[in-house]
Amino acid sequence: MLEPISIDLVALNVTSLLPMAITVFGALSIIVIDLAAKNLQKSFFTVLTVLFIILSLGAVIGFNGEDRAFFDVILSDGIAMISQMIILVTSALFVLLALGGRRFQEFAMAEFYALFLFMIAGFQFMVSSDNLIMIFIGLETASLALYTMIAMHNRAKAHEAAIKYFTMGALAAGFYTMSAMIFYALTGSVEIHQIALVLNARGFEPLVGVLAATVFMLGALGFKLSMVPFHTWTPDVYEGSSAALAGYMSIVPKIAGFVVAMRLFEMLIDSGVVWLENILYVAVIMTMTFGNIVALVQEDVKRMLAFSSIAHAGFVMAAILIGTTEANAGLFLYWILFMFANLGAFTMLWATRHRQNLWDNRYQHPFVKFSGMIKVSPTNAVIMGIFMFALAGMPPFSVFWGKLYLMSAAVNSGHIALAVIMALNSAMAVYYYMKLIVYMFLKDPVSDDENIYSSNMSTVLKVILGFAVFVTSISIVLVEPLLNIITNYVTLSGF
Amino acid sequence: MFEVIAFYTFSILTILMFGIVVLSKNALYAMSALAGGMIFISGFFFLLGAEFLGVVQIVVYSGAVMALYAFGMMFFDTTRDVKENIQYKKILYTLSVLSAVLIVIIMSAPLFSANIEAIYPSMVEGVGNTQMVGLVLFTKYLIPFELAAVMLLVAMISGILLVSKRMEMNLTEEDNYEEKGEII
Amino acid sequence: MDHILSLIIFFPLIAGIFGFLVNKESIRAYGITVAFIEFTITIALWIAFDGNEAGFQFVEHATLISSFGVSYHVGVDGISLFLVILSTFMTMVALIGLNIEKDAKNLIISILYLEMTMVGVFLSLDVILFYLFWEFSLVPMLYIIGAWGSDRRIYAAIKFFLYTFAGSVLMLVGILYMGYIYHATTGVWSFSIPDWELLILPISTQFWLFGAFFLAFAIKVPMFPFHTWLPYAHGQAPTVGSVILAAVLLKMGTYGMVRFLLPLFPDATIYFLIPIAIVAIVMVIYTAMVAYAQKDMKQVIAYSSISHMGIIILGIFAINAEGITGSIFLMISHGIVSGGLFMLVGMIYDRRHTKLMSEFGGLAISMPTFATIYGIMLMASVGLPLTVGFVGEFLSLMGFYKVNWIMTLFAGTGIILGAVYMLTLYKRSFFGEITNDKNRGLKDINGRELAAMIPLVALVVILGIYPKPILDPIDTSVKKMIVLMQKKSVLPENKEFIIKVNSIRGGE
C-alpha cells in the first residue's frame, strides 16, 4: 500500500528555486502585460527584462542555503552559482542591445522578451542540477526559445540559421538521451553523483558501456560547445542571427554546456578514465586549431568571430581536461573576460549594422566594410581595435589574463605540451583579429560617410560599448577580485 | 512465452514501420508508418508494465504529434512523392552501416548489473503503475515537471509566433530610408 | 624620487591620451615637448642613480594579482638604465626629425605609446609585466609601419607582428612554467625577476626554459634564420618607425637575453653557448654579405643591423664582464648609430622619394653637410675608434675571445665586411660625379634635420671618447650578475667555466 506522502517543506529548500522562479515569473508577467496593454514600446520590455534579470541575480547572490534541494534535483553549488551569475549578467548586457537605433522585428514583440527570460530560466535549471532529466529539460527549454528567437530576426538567413540549428539540435538531443540511457543502464540512476558512485563501485565495467555513454554525451555537449566535428552549425547560425543574439550565443549556452561537461567529464577523468582524457585532449586541440585555421580565411567579421568562438571554446575546454581547481577557476575567469570582449565586438557589429548590403552581396560585415575606419570614425575604430586585441589575447586586455591563467593551469598540472599548443594557437589566432585591425587602421576608407558606421548606434549601445571598453582595458585589476570570488565558489563545489 | 512472441512481433513491426519512415519516398506513407511505429512502441511499454507511459505514447504521439504533422503536410503540399537528391551515397551507406553495427555492439555489452538497488521502485505491492508514476512525478520530479510545462509553453508561444501574421511584416522595411535595396 | 620609474613609464601614456585634445597644427611641437620632458626625467634618473650600487634601484612594488603573484614591480639597474635613456632619447630625436604631415596626430600619439612600452620593457621586474609591455610594443609599431609605410607596408607590418608575436607566446609558456616551478619550490607565487634569480634549477628544466625564452628573444633580435621580417619592416616602415625599431625595439631581444637567460639558466647558457655563438657568427657574416648585395640603401642598413646584433649576442654569450658590458654598450651605441643612419636615409628619401643607390651618386657635391654627417655615422657603424661604435664592438669581441678565439676571428670578419658594404654604399651614393640630374639641385640638410642629427653626432663622438660614465654602472651590475651565475650554476664544470672566462690567463 502506498504510504501517505509527507514532505518537509524546509528540506525542500525552496529558496534555491528563487532565481529561476523570478525569471519564469518575469516571462509570464511579460506575456500577461502584453495581453493587457497593447502598443508598449520595446524599451519598456527591455528594461523590464533587465529588471527581472537583476532580481534573479540578486536572488543568486543572496542565496546561502543548502546545496541540494527538491529531492536532490536542484544542486545549487558553487559552479551553479557562478555560472548563473555569468549567465544573468551576460543576459542583462546583451538584452540591452535591443535598444539600438533602428527598429527590428523581434524586439518589437513582447514574446521575444518572454522567450528570452524563459531561455535564461532554462539555462539556470540546466546549470543548477546534476540530474540528467533536469539538465535535459532545461537544455531543451532554453534551446527551443533560442531557435525561435533566432528565427524572429525575420530574414531569410535567420530562418535558415534557425532551421539548421534546430535540426542539429534535435540530433544532439537524441545523442543526449542515448547517453543518459546508457548511463541509466549501467547504474540505474540518472543523477551524476549517483552515477559516479555506482560506476566506481562497478570499477567502470563494462568500460565499453561507460565510454559509449561518454561518446554520446560528447556529441551532445560538443554540439552545444561547438566542438569539432559537432561545430558546423556555429558559423552559419552566428551569421544568420542578429549580431546581438550571436554575441549572446557565443557566451551563455556555452557556459551552461561547460558546467554540465565539468560535472560529468571531470567526474570521469578524476576516476581515471584515461580514454576520455586522451579523446578530450585531441578534441581540444582539434577544436582550437580548426577554429583558428578556418577563421583565418573568412571574409566576414561575424563569421570570423564565430570561428574564433569555436577556437576559444576549444581553449577553455582544455580546463575540463586539466580538471584542477585552478583550471576550473580559469575556465570561469576566461569566460567572464571573454564575455566582455565579445560583448564589445558584437555590440560594435550591431551598431554598425546597416540596412543594406553595401559592401558584399552576402555578408553584412565583410572586412572591407571596416577599411579605413580610423579615418572616418576614429573612436569606433579604436574601440573595435581594443576588442580585437582583447580577443587576440594581447596584454593587458581582458582575454590575455584568462589565457594566462588557463595556460598556467595547464603548465601546473604537467600538461606542458598542451600549453605549448595553446600558445601556438593563440599566435595563429592573432592573424585574423589583426586582419580586422589592418583593415580598420591601415587601409584606405571606402566611404567618407561616418553614418555608415553608426546606423544602429544609440545611447544605450554607446554606454554598453563604453562599459565593455572600460572593463576590457582595466581587467588587470579585475582579475584579482574575480579570481577570489570564482575560486571560492569553485572550491565550494569541490571542483 | 507470450512475452517472447509479443516482443519479436512488435520488434519486427516497429523496425519495419520505421524502416518505411526512413526509406519511403511518399511522405504520406512515411507519416502513416511513423504513427504505426509509435503505436507499436507503446506495445512495448505495456509489455514492460508501464501502462501510463504506453497511454501517453499513444495520446501524445499518435494523437498530437501526428495531427501536427498531418497539418504540416497538408500545408506543405507534400502528400505526393518527394524527390530527394541524395549526394555522396557511399559516405551515407558507410556511415549508416557503421553506426548500426557499432551501436548494436555496444548495446549488446553487459550493461546491466544485478546488484543495483532501485531508488524509486516501480513495483510496490498493491500500487499500480500510474499511481507510482504520479507519486514520483509530483515529488521527486516536480521541478522537472513544472519546467516541462514551461517548455511546452515556450513551444506553444514559439509555434504560434512563428506561423503568425506578425512574422510577415518587416519593421526595418517600414522605416523610412532614403536608399532602396535588399534588406538584410 | 620614489615613483620616478612609474612616472617614466606612464608619462608618455598620459601625455598620449591628452594628445587627442591638441589640435593638428601643434601636435608635432607637443610630441617633441613631451618626449623632451620624458627624456629630462630619465636624465634625472641617471643623476639620481647610484652607480656603485649593483642591485635594483628605485624599486616600486604593488601587488596586482596576489593569488597568482603578479605584481607591478619596477626597478632599474646599470643594465637597464641606459637602455631606458636610449629609448627616451631616440624617441625624442625621432620626433624632432619627423616630417610626416598625414595623420600626424595618430602617428605621434602612437609613438608616445610605443615609448611607454619600450621603457616599460626595460624597467619591469615582474615577468608578466615585462611580457605585457613586450607584447604591447608590437601594436603601435604595427600601426606605424602599416599606416605610414610604403607600398608593401601591410605585408611588412603583418609579418613583423605575427613573427614576433608567435615567438613570444612560447616565452609565455616558459614564464608560466618558471612561475610554476617557483611556486612548487617555495610555495609562493611570484613572477618577480629578483625572486626568480634566487632559484636554482635542475639542468633539464633549464634547457627547456632556455629554449622557450631564447626563441622569443632570437626572433626579436632577430637572429639568423629568424631575421627575414626585419628587412621588410625596415624597408616599408616610415623613417620614424625604422629609427625606433632599429634603435630600441631590437634591443629588447638582447636585453631579454641578459636579463633572463644568463642569470636564470646559467648551465643551459653555457651548454648552448657554442651553438648560439655559431649562429651568431653565421648571422654576422651572412647578413653582412647580404647587406653588400642590396640595392636599396635602407636595406643595407637593415641588414647591417642584424649583423651588428650578432656581435652583441656574441658579447652576451661570452659570459664575462668584458663581453657583457661591451655588448650592452654596443646595444646603446648601435641604437644611436643605426637610428641616426635610418634618419639620414629618411632625409634623402624625403628629397628624392627613392632609396635605390643606383639613383644616387655624387650626393657629396650637392649635399656636403649631409654627406659629412652621414660619413660620421657610417664610420661609427663601422666601429672606428673614438666613435661610439668601437667601444662595444671591441669589448664584445674581446670578451668572446676568451671563450673561443677561432670563432672570434670569424666574427671579426664582420668588421671587415662591415667596412666593405658601408663604404661601398657611401661610394655609390655620395661619391662620383652627379649622373642623375634629379640629384643636382638637392637641398642640403635643413634646420629641423640638423636639430635631430646634431645630438646623435655629438653622442657618437662624446661617448666614443668618454664612455666611462656609462660603462661603469653597467659593469657594476654585470659583475654582480656574473657572480650570481657562478653561484647558481648546478654543474661544477660550469662554475669553473665562468671563473675561467672571467679571469686573466685561465684562472690563475
Add this chain to the structure above:
Amino acid sequence: METYLYIALFAPIVGSLITALFAQMPKKICVGIFTSTLIFISFISSMILLNYVDEDQIVHVKLMDWISAGNLSIPFGFVVDQVSVIMMVTVTLVSTVVHIYSIGYMDHDESFNRFFSWLSAFVFSMMILVMSDNFVGLFIGWEGVGLCSWGLIGFWYKKHSASWAANEAFIMNRIADLGMLMGLFLIYWNIGSLQYDIVFAQIVNLDINVVTWIGIFLFIGAMGKSAQFPLHTWLADAMEGPTPVSALIHAATMVTAGVYLIVRAGEIYTLIPDVGLFIASLGAFVAVFAASMALVNRDLKRIIAYSTLSQLGYMFVAAGLGAYWIALFHLMTHAFFKSLLFLGAGNVMHAMDDELDIKKMGGLYSAMKPTAILMSIASVALAGIYPLAGFFSKDKILEVAFNNGSYFLWFALFIGAGMTAFYSFRLVMLVFFGEKVHKKLGFNPHEAKPFVIYALTPLALLAIVAGFFEQSFHEFTTQLLVNYEFTLDHSIALILIFATSAVAISGIAFAVYKYKRGGFSEKIEEWGVYKLLINQYYIPKLYKDGIMKPFTSFSKFLWLNIDNMIVDKTVDMIAGAIYGTGEKARKMQSGNLSSMLRWMVAGIIILLALAIFYRPMV
C-alpha cells in the same frame, strides 16, 4: 714637459677641427697658413721634447680613463720616450713641410679648406699612434690614420678611381686590423693589461706559443698598414690621392706605422726569433718584388710608391732580425728623402698638368731646375750613395742581414739595392733629361712657386746629412730599444759596403747610360717578364677576379637565393600552409545541413569506434 706633450699632440687636431668648420666655404688661404702654423708648433714642441728625452727622461701622462670593464682598464695615456719622440719629430717635420707645400700645391683646388682639415686630422692620428702608452691607444691612431688616409686618397671623390682606391685601402687595412685586434685580445687575456710597460715586463712569463701567436697577430696588423705582401695592392692605388698626401701618408708616416709597431713591440719579437725571421724574409721578398715592379712602370707616382714598398721591406728585414734601431733609422731617413721625392714629383705633375706618364715627359730639367736637383738628391739618397742618408741606413740593413747569417736575405736585398738605383735614375732620366717629349704633346711646364721650393729644402738638407747622425741616433734609441750586436768583422763589413755601393752605382750608371740613348726599344714590351711586371704580377687582377667578383656574386646569391628564396620563403610557406589548410578546411563547412548532420554522426561513429577499439594503458 707635459704641456709640450699636449701641445704636440693636440695642436694638429685643433687646427683640423677649426678648419673643418670652413670645409664647405671657398678657399681661404689663411686656413692653410693656420694649420701649417699649428703643425709647426707641434714640431717645435716635439723638438723640445726630443731635447728633454735626450736627457734620459721619459714623459708619461695619463689624460683620462677611456674604457674600463671587467678587469680591463684602458686609459688615454701618452708616453714620450726615445722611440716615440723620434717618430714625433719625423712626423711633425715632414708634416710641416707637406702642409706648407700644400698651400701652393692645392692652390687651385675648390676643396682647399677641407684638404687641410683632413691633413691635420691625419697628423693628429699619427701622433696618437706614436705617442700612446698602450696598444689600444695605438690602435686608435692606427684606425685614425686609416680613416684620414681614406678621406685623403678619396679626396677627389668625384673621380671614380679615387674613391675606389680609398675604399680599397680602408678595407685592406681592416683585414689586417682584425689580426691586430686578435693580437690585442690575446695579450689582454694573458696579461690582463694592454699598457706597454706592463705587457713588456710580463711577456717573458708567457708560454712561447702564446707569444708566437701574439707576434703573428701583431705582424698581420703591421702588414696591412705597411702594405706588405699580400696586402700591398692598395698602396699603389692610393696614388690617386693628392701628391702631398702620398708624400706624407704613403711614404713618410702612415705606411711606416707597421714598422713602428714591430719596433715598439721589440720586446715581444726578441722572444720569438722564428717569427722575426719570417718577417725579415717577407720584408726581403717585398723589397725585391716591389722594386721589380718599379722597374717597368711608367706612372711617375706609382714608381715612387713601389719604391716605398720596397724600402718598407728593407725596414722589416731590419726589424725582423732584431735590429730595431736600424729599422727606425731607416724609417726616419726614408721619410725625409721619400717625401722629398714625392713632393718633387708633385711639382712635376703640376708642371705637366697632372700628367703622370714619364714617357711623355723628358727634358724637364731646363724648365724646372730646382725641382730636378731636389729630386736627384732624393734619388741618390734612395739609391744609397755615400754620403747621403740612404747609404747609412740601408747599408746597415744589409749588414744586419749578413751578420745574421741570412745570406739569402742579404742577397735579395743586395739585388734590391741595384734595382732601386736603376729605377730611381730611370725616373730621373726619363723625366728631367733626354728628349723633350712633352713639347710634342703640347705641355707647357713651369716651375712651382718659390716658397714651395723653399719648403722642400729642409727635407733635402736632411736627406743629405741625416746619415751622419747614425751614431748619436744609435745611442739615443738603444736606451730604450734592444741593442743589436754586430759580430761581423770590420773588414767584411767594409767589403759589404763596397759591394753594395758598387751595385748601386752600377745601377745608376746603367740607367743613365741606357736612357741617355733613348732607353730600351719597344720590343721589351713583348717580353713575358715585362708583361708580368707591368701587370703587377697579375695580383690586382687576381684579387679582382678571385676575390671581389666571387664575393659580389656570392653575396647576391645569398641574398636572392638563400635569404629570399629559402629563409624567407620557409616562413611564408609555413604561413601559406596554415592559410591553405584553412581554405581546405573551409570546405568542410559546406553549409549543407545534410552534410552537417553527417559530420555529427561521423563524429559519433569515430568516437564509438575508438571506444571499442582504443584502450589506452592507464
Add this chain to the structure above:
Amino acid sequence: MIGLTHYLVLSAILFAIGLVGVMKRKNLLMLFFSTEILLNAVNIGFVAIGHYYGDLSGQMFAFFIIAVAASEIAVGLGLLVLWYKKTGSTDLDSLSMMKG
C-alpha cells in the same frame, strides 16, 4: 526469455534507423520524423531498463522525452512553415545561403 539486452539491441537498431533517416532525408519534414525515431528508440531503452531495475526513473525520463519531442515538433514545424512561406520549399538543399 527476453532480457534487457534484447530491448537494448532493439533500441540500438531503431536508433540506427533514426540516424540513417537523419543523414539521408532531404525533405525537412521527413527529417523531423527521423528525429522522432531517435527519441522513441531511446524511450524503449529507458522503459526496459527501468523495468529490469524495477526503477521508475526510466519511465520518468521517457515521459519527459515524450514532452520534449512534442515541443520540438511544435517549434520545428513553426520554423518550417516560416521557411516554406518564404521559399516555397521544404527541401533541405534550399538552405544554402550560408556556407564557408
